[in-house]
Amino acid sequence: MNHGKVEFYRHRLTPEDANGIADVLGTLFLTSGTVGKAVEADLCRYFGTSHATLVNSWTNGAHAALLALGIGPGDEVIVPAMTFVASANIVEHVGAKPVFVDVEPDTLLMSIKAALAAVTPRTKAIIPVHLYGQMVDIKALKAALADRPDIAILEDCAHCFEGELDGDKPGRHSTAAIFSFYATKNVTCGEGGALITNDAAFHGKFLQTRLHGMSAEAVDRYRQATYRHWDMAILGTKANLPDLLAALLPRQIATVDEMLRLRHAVAARYEAALADLPLRLPRNLDNGRHARHLFVIHVPPALRDDVLTLLGQEQIGCAVNFRSVPTLTYYREKYGYTADSFPVSYDWGAGVISLPFYPTLGTEDQDRVIAVLRDKVAPLIAAKA
Numbered sequence: 209m210n211h212g213k214v215e216f217y218r219h220r221l222t223p224e225d226a227n228g229i230a231d232v233l234g235t236l237f238l239t240s241g242t243v244g245k246a247v248e249a250d251l252c253r254y255f256g257t258s259h260a261t262l263v264n265s266w267t268n269g270a271h272a273a274l275l276a277l278g279i280g281p282g283d284e285v286i287v288p289a290m291t292f293v294a295s296a297n298i299v300e301h302v303g304a305k306p307v308f309v310d311v312e313p314d315t316l317l318m319s320i321k322a323a324l325a326a327v328t329p330r331t332k333a334i335i336p337v338h339l340y341g342q343m344v345d346i347k348a349l350k351a352a353l354a355d356r357p358d359i360a361i362l363e364d365c366a367h368c369f370e371g372e373l374d375g376d377k378p379g380r381h382s383t384a385a386i387f388s389f390y391a392t393k394n395v396t397c398g399e400g401g402a403l404i405t406n407d408a409a410f411h412g413k414f415l416q417t418r419l420h421g422m423s424a425e426a427v428d429r430y431r432q433a434t435y436r437h438w439d440m441a442i443l444g445t446k447a448n449l450p451d452l453l454a455a456l457l458p459r460q461i462a463t464v465d466e467m468l469r470l471r472h473a474v475a476a477r478y479e480a481a482l483a484d485l486p487l488r489l490p491r492n493l494d495n496g497r498h499a500r501h502l503f504v505i506h507v508p509p510a511l512r513d514d515v516l517t518l519l520g521q522e523q524i525g526c527a528v529n530f531r532s533v534p535t536l537t538y539y540r541e542k543y544g545y546t547a548d549s550f551p552v553s554y555d556w557g558a559g560v561i562s563l564p565f566y567p568t569l570g571t572e573d574q575d576r577v578i579a580v581l582r583d584k585v586a587p588l589i590a591a592k593a
């Protein structure tokens with residue numbers, strides 16, 4: 209039978225969203241201005257933090273955050289092995305050492321025990337990743353680090369805009385939480401992100417490192433009536449988000465919880481239909497709200513690439529989120545990691561597949577994905593067992 213392709217993801221921007229961009233085109237300002245400021249106020253309201261700043265990607269925002277913390281050569285930053293490369297790459301970019309730790313076998317979230325065991329006098333930060341949309345217990349991590357207030361906690365919230373744990377949203381117990389508005393993320397403007405924090409001193413530094421290191425007053429220099437000189441005291445990067453892209457965000461932020469209800473319904477349908485198949489799924493925490501960024505399954509690693517090929521032949525869009533970062537060539541060759549260094553991450557990364565997943569995934573398309581898993585993938589696994 210000839211079916212249309214089931215896409216891996218779909219954004220929900222429409223031609224109507226172009227109106228916001230047209231409004232920006234009608235102003236003098238194309239880059240960071242009043243539109244972005246309004247979105248930052250929306251983010252402060254949503255997350256209940258005192259500060260929010262838009263950035264042009266998670267990666268550049270996190271890079272600026274490490275620069276604001278003064279992290280560099282000789283310093284160590286703890287990062288889970290099961291994440292996207294960006295979480296570790298930013299540590300390399302500032303010349304510090306990413307110290308990988310393994311994840312929990314059921315949730316695939318960073319093991320707090322492993323992170324605490326990896327702390328040394330050189331540790332300057334920990335980057336817990338709220339993988340797939342579930343939150344690492346930041347409150348517990350912070351409490352366990354009570355004797356090391358010098359260690360910053362930067363939450364990687366690329367998967368977790370809507371998530372909560374014990375009623376707390378991201379940014380509540382950490383130094384800062386950083387979001388991605390990349391094309392596939394739950395809230396998107398194509399490329400973008402945001403940092404939220406309650407730490408005014410850190411935020412002041414971050415405003416500088418996000419814009420070359422220019423003194424904070426200079427950030428709004430175009431709006432000043434008479435020219436004032438600016439200074440540069442710390443080295444920064446270029447991570448500000450232009451209003452042209454920020455204009456795409458307000459409608460999505462206003463409806464994100466509504467969309468989350470649809471995401472939960474799609475996820476629940478998958479979970480019910482796949483429950484009796486020989487697949488592993490991450491455990492859902494019962495004390496949190498899952499942001500439902502990705503829907504992942506795990507098949508025996510020896511069969512994963514065959515299953516990817518089969519899904520491709522069936523025109524089902526899929527992805528791998530993620531292969532264990534320390535076993536990718538750059539990190540393996542630089543630090544000598546092997547598959548055994550972080551076995552839980554390695555095994556998960558060798559068998560994981562992300563299925564088509566988005567709020568508007570229709571039941572017919574979803575049923576086709578389920579049918580292929582049930583009628584073709586499950587027998588393949590059974591035959592090789």
Ligand SMILES: *Cc1c(COP(=O)(O)O)cnc(C)c1O
Nearest residue numbers: 265266267292294366388389390
């Ligand atoms: C997407 C992603 C990032 C990077 O986000 P960008 O905005 O593309 O820089 C970082 N961490 C995780 C876990 C991601 O999935």
